[in-house]
Amino acid sequence: MTTLKTWVSVPKDSDFSIYNLPYGIFSLDENTLKVGMAIGKQIVDLSAVADLGLLEVNSFYFRQSTLNEFIGLGKELTNKVRLDVQRLLVLENSPLKNHPEVFIAQREVRMHLPVRIGDYTDFYSSIEHATNVGKMYRDPENALLSNWRHIPVGYHGRASSVVVSGTSIHRPMGQVKQKDASEPTFKASESLDFELEMGFVIGKNTKLGERISTKNAGEHIFGLVLFNDWSARDIQKWEYVPLGPFLGKSFGSSMSPWIVTIEALEPFKVSGPSQQPEVLSYLKCDGNQNYDIQLEVGMAPKDSNETVISTSNFKYMYWNMIQQLAHHTVNGCNVNVGDVMASGTISGKDEKSYGSLLEISWGGKKPFEMKDGSTRTFIEDYDTITMRGFAEKKGVRVGFGEVSGTILPSV
Amino acid sequence: MTTLKTWVSVPKDSDFSIYNLPYGIFSLDENTLKVGMAIGKQIVDLSAVADLGLLEVNSFYFRQSTLNEFIGLGKELTNKVRLDVQRLLVLENSPLKNHPEVFIAQREVRMHLPVRIGDYTDFYSSIEHATNVGKMYRDPENALLSNWRHIPVGYHGRASSVVVSGTSIHRPMGQVKQKDASEPTFKASESLDFELEMGFVIGKNTKLGERISTKNAGEHIFGLVLFNDWSARDIQKWEYVPLGPFLGKSFGSSMSPWIVTIEALEPFKVSGPSQQPEVLSYLKCDGNQNYDIQLEVGMAPKDSNETVISTSNFKYMYWNMIQQLAHHTVNGCNVNVGDVMASGTISGKDEKSYGSLLEISWGGKKPFEMKDGSTRTFIEDYDTITMRGFAEKKGVRVGFGEVSGTILPSV
Numbered sequence: 001m002t003t004l005k006t007w008v009s010v011p012k013d014s015d016f017s018i019y020n021l022p023y024g025i026f027s028l029d030e031n032t033l034k035v036g037m038a039i040g041k042q043i044v045d046l047s048a049v050a051d052l053g054l055l056e057v058n059s060f061y062f063r064q065s066t067l068n069e070f071i072g073l074g075k076e077l078t079n080k081v082r083l084d085v086q087r088l089l090v091l092e093n094s095p096l097k098n099h100p101e102v103f104i105a106q107r108e109v110r111m112h113l114p115v116r117i118g119d120y121t122d123f124y125s126s127i128e129h130a131t132n133v134g135k136m137y138r139d140p141e142n143a144l145l146s147n148w149r150h151i152p153v154g155y156h157g158r159a160s161s162v163v164v165s166g167t168s169i170h171r172p173m174g175q176v177k178q179k180d181a182s183e184p185t186f187k188a189s190e191s192l193d194f195e196l197e198m199g200f201v202i203g204k205n206t207k208l209g210e211r212i213s214t215k216n217a218g219e220h221i222f223g224l225v226l227f228n229d230w231s232a233r234d235i236q237k238w239e240y241v242p243l244g245p246f247l248g249k250s251f252g253s254s255m256s257p258w259i260v261t262i263e264a265l266e267p268f269k270v271s272g273p274s275q276q277p278e279v280l281s282y283l284k285c286d287g288n289q290n291y292d293i294q295l296e297v298g299m300a301p302k303d304s305n306e307t308v309i310s311t312s313n314f315k316y317m318y319w320n321m322i323q324q325l326a327h328h329t330v331n332g333c334n335v336n337v338g339d340v341m342a343s344g345t346i347s348g349k350d351e352k353s354y355g356s357l358l359e360i361s362w363g364g365k366k367p368f369e370m371k372d373g374s375t376r377t378f379i380e381d382y383d384t385i386t387m388r389g390f391a392e393k394k395g396v397r398v399g400f401g402e403v404s405g406t407i408l409p410s411v
Numbered sequence: 412m413t414t415l416k417t418w419v420s421v422p423k424d425s426d427f428s429i430y431n432l433p434y435g436i437f438s439l440d441e442n443t444l445k446v447g448m449a450i451g452k453q454i455v456d457l458s459a460v461a462d463l464g465l466l467e468v469n470s471f472y473f474r475q476s477t478l479n480e481f482i483g484l485g486k487e488l489t490n491k492v493r494l495d496v497q498r499l500l501v502l503e504n505s506p507l508k509n510h511p512e513v514f515i516a517q518r519e520v521r522m523h524l525p526v527r528i529g530d531y532t533d534f535y536s537s538i539e540h541a542t543n544v545g546k547m548y549r550d551p552e553n554a555l556l557s558n559w560r561h562i563p564v565g566y567h568g569r570a571s572s573v574v575v576s577g578t579s580i581h582r583p584m585g586q587v588k589q590k591d592a593s594e595p596t597f598k599a600s601e602s603l604d605f606e607l608e609m610g611f612v613i614g615k616n617t618k619l620g621e622r623i624s625t626k627n628a629g630e631h632i633f634g635l636v637l638f639n640d641w642s643a644r645d646i647q648k649w650e651y652v653p654l655g656p657f658l659g660k661s662f663g664s665s666m667s668p669w670i671v672t673i674e675a676l677e678p679f680k681v682s683g684p685s686q687q688p689e690v691l692s693y694l695k696c697d698g699n700q701n702y703d704i705q706l707e708v709g710m711a712p713k714d715s716n717e718t719v720i721s722t723s724n725f726k727y728m729y730w731n732m733i734q735q736l737a738h739h740t741v742n743g744c745n746v747n748v749g750d751v752m753a754s755g756t757i758s759g760k761d762e763k764s765y766g767s768l769l770e771i772s773w774g775g776k777k778p779f780e781m782k783d784g785s786t787r788t789f790i791e792d793y794d795t796i797t798m799r800g801f802a803e804k805k806g807v808r809v810g811f812g813e814v815s816g817t818i819l820p821s822v
Contacts, residue, residue, distance in 0.1 A: 118529075119571050124654060147649055150595050151586055155654035156567040156661070160530050160745050161619055170620045172742035175562055175691065184561050186691045186741075208572055208663060209581045209822055235742065238558055243535060243566035244655020250567070250744040252619060280586065280597045330597075331583035331646065332822065333661040334571050411620055411743065 010040035015399020022258035026109040033065040066116040111257035115338035123154040125319035129347040152319035158250035165403040171410040172251035174235035188410035189232035192379040196355035199227035199342040209332040214285035217322040223259040226403040256403040268391035289320040302382035312353040421451035426810020433669035437520040444476040477527040522668035526749035534565040536730035540758040563730035569661035576814040582821040583662035585646035599821035600643035603790040607766035610638035610753040620743040625696035628733040634670040637814040667814040679802035700731035713793035723764040
């Protein structure tokens with residue numbers, strides 16, 4: 001990595017270093033949404049930079065309420081914009097030094113969902129998570145289903161209810177069948193959970209019938225976000241056989257506002273777990289395809305300090321994004337710019353790295369203690385869940401900020 | 412029903428009678444998509460009618476590539492447009508008589524997907540279909556799963572791959588685990604199927620956290636279409652446990668181009684099957700909520716005559732659309748204009764009314780004969796599947812036209 005030094009003030013532990021420069025959608029007032037790039041504690045207003053004639057992209061693409069139009073320009077241009085801004089933030093004689101209006105403090109803006117999500121897919125790609133779930137709900141001796149090591153198992157999720165970090169979510173009501181009850185009842189979920197995930201955003205369309213190979217998959221990935229796949233375990237349990245999760249998930253999913261480009265994450269690639277048995281040839285891929293991204297989950301009761309309840313890493317994933325995308329399109333299913341594909345819960349081997357309360361409290365059987373002395377098995381009303389993630393290597397840090405959400409009582 | 416007589420020539424058996432007037436998107440050339448209304452063998456170009464100052468909606472809403480903007484105006488306006496056009500087509504001194512340019516022959520246009528589908532949901536609401544599947548794959552004595560009579564079971568489908576009638580679809584490739592094989596193989600699906608369904612289009616948004624009651628659900632339904640949920644049974648079988656159908660469905664789903672408004676279908680409401688045990692109160696609804704819509708499926712080998720292989724009726728559905736929508740939103744999941752919710756396979760009690768080849772050929776065990784002497788269990792390359800549907804009562808016919816699609820060899 002070339003060492004880069006920016007003239008913009010960036011705190012040493014900032015996720016938004018000069019090496020990162022993620023894209024997001026911000027607004028200063030209700031009606032004006034624009035494309036910005038995070039640097040330190042500030043945002044570069046890209047429409048203002050374009051208006052100065054310093055970018056090869058017309059400012060029209062930055063005066064948008066989502067990134068879809070900009071991403072749709074293609075990687076050649078979007079990468080160039082990122083590198084051009086990087087150069088402008090490094091250059092001693094940068095023309096931006098005379099244009100302080102280009103910089104806006106992050107604390108002054110509201111962040112929005114960065115993309116218009118056509119379709120949202122959720123995978124189930126952590127072997128530790130799938131094994132833990134299998135142990136709890138099925139056969140502890142035979143926890144993994146027979147298809148799991150052959151297929152990056154996934155399902156279609158609800159796109160309409162994906163919200164940006166900071167959006168509160170009401171505890172869902174739904175049908176639940178309690179143990180030993182003969183009939184279901186309608187009630188507020190009593191086992192509300194989070195799932196620590198990462199999601200990737202599609203950067204290039206395909207047509208129906210077209211297939212993305214593992215070799216080309218990288219061209220179709222624009223960048224990554226943190227993703228919280230809120231889950232109501234009791235609702236999910238009663239509904240999910242045989243057609244999968246539905247209302248146990250669709251009451252809300254949260255994503256972080258800044259999309260970190262796949263190019264910014266390139267230095268943090270690492271090898272993934274060995275895959276046994278060997279995967280089918282359309283799922284084989286060369287080189288390191290996992291990413292060393294440190295993750296943590298904090299839980300804070302109302303007006304109280306946060307307790308970090310999970311410390312995981314994206315590199316644990318058994319199935320990588322390249323494989324997920326090759327699998328998703330192997331039947332000819334088309335993808336569109338802005339589609340989001342989430343990883344599934346990211347759990348590690350260690351109990352401290354479990355990415356859901358289902359695993360942390362082992363199905364509600366093992367309550368755990370919070371800093372304020374209260375205990376939890378699942379999420380209580382007014383609890384706030386915050387997920388953070390960053391990659392770091394040789395003093396270079398590229399991070400995601402956070403995805404945070406508070407659970408409000410049911411309506 | 413008031414008897415209406417139009418001065419436009421409408422064949423006696425036309426689906427598009429003066430009582431129907433469905434909305435669709437048509438084009439005469441590649442670049443100009445517009446909103447039209449079907450009458451007999453013609454289309455009323457609504458942008459032209461609006462330009463004449465005869466509608467209360469600005470022609471901007473009719474110069475669109477989807478109906479979303481128009482539907483978003485709300486039922487008060489969209490219903491008024493339909494009734495105003497109806498009046499113009501009945502009126503002896505209609506100003507449209509002097510404007511032949513308003514009418515375009517259906518055979519001269521290309522029809523397009525009528526809505527931009529944000530989310531597509533597929534239900535599983537025919538008790539006969541669910542029972543048949545349960546008999547084949549699970550326990551013949553206990554075919555229905557325990558949740559089925561309590562929940563209108565459904566799952567999120569893939570919105571990007573929903574296409575308009577007339578679009579050919581390639582046979583999907585995918586992972587299949589053959590009987591007695593120890594490992595899966597990658598191959599073209601050998602049990603490609605259709606599912607005879609109807610879908611409804613959402614006409615009014617809700618916000619996240621909001622619930623639609625069975626009482627208000629009707630306000631959120633704009634209209635109905637015919638829907639073919641193409642299914643690759645072998646791919647589906649290997650992938651669907653535990654998270655539901657994925658690549659076995661997402662290679663393509665087809666819908667008819669004309670959206671028949673729920674108001675046009677009002678005269679054809681009938682009672683549904685008795686629901687036992689009693690449903691939870693949020694699923695209870697008053698009055699007749701099923702619709703007597705006669706359905707048929709034709710199958711035609713390449714360059715050969717069609718054989719009608721199924722004759723079913725939408726009135727058989729155990730769960731109605733009102734219940735599906737109330738269930739879908741009971742957890743606070745938001746819906747948007749243009750979302751499509753399909754019924755699931757519409758099978759009746761009689762074998763002749765089975766709505767999928769899985770049932771008709773009983774899992775491939777009972778080949779059936781076609782008019783040309785060939786036999787089928789599942790779909791072969793170049794077979795065309797065409798679904799038709801109409802309601803008829805006292806000489807009044809309101810129909811859907813057709814949804815048709817040809818299966819091409821795998822890529």
